[in-house]
Amino acid sequence: EPEVTQTPSHQVTQMGQEVILRCVPISNHLYFYWYRQILGQKVEFLVSFYNNEISEKSEIFDDQFSVERPDGSNFTLKIRSTKLEDSAMYFCASTDREASVSPLHFGNGTRLTVT
């Protein structure tokens, strides 16, 4: 079964550094999402992306964050000038269509640790 893949699985960075989290959505999917989950807490929506532009973003997704689809397969989340509170698991997800019933297919996540 096709999968969403994320790299790296774990990223350690120093406060103030920039990180790029990478995702390869399922190949025929058109709608892409980033979520984050602070340890032991709920899965929080960050941003949705379709047709090479952001369609929705949450209040968490401020100017520190950006997303890009640099080619036909990758979908990236960039965090500029990381803060300690950015430490979390970041999940990429995709769906094949924008129907209410379409389930989110999640990758295994990137655990980001900011020291």
Add this chain to the structure above:
Amino acid sequence: GQSLEQPSEVTAVEGAIVQINCTYQTSGFYGLSWYQQHDGGAPTFLSYNGLDGLEETGRFSSFLSRSDSYGYLLLQELQMKDSASYFCAVRWRGAGGFKTIFGAGTRLFVKA
């Protein structure tokens, strides 16, 4: 805004039936989904209810009452491997399109 309420944890014994409730408040509501997440893993889709009533998928069933803004996930014949966190998630439509917002999750402990 959107809000979802579900119990923080539930404990049950192997072979039993457990129900995890979820209440929500949201505008632009389209449906309620349930996701399972094992420790260290990714959320995986279990079920979706867009209309009132019960949806059954094997040992798992999910129910929705739109008039009561309420739903539940029913797990039957519990197995040890069902120990995980279960998230209800509201699918709603904002200005930019559909969005899925998750509840805080219910941690299910299955005992032998």
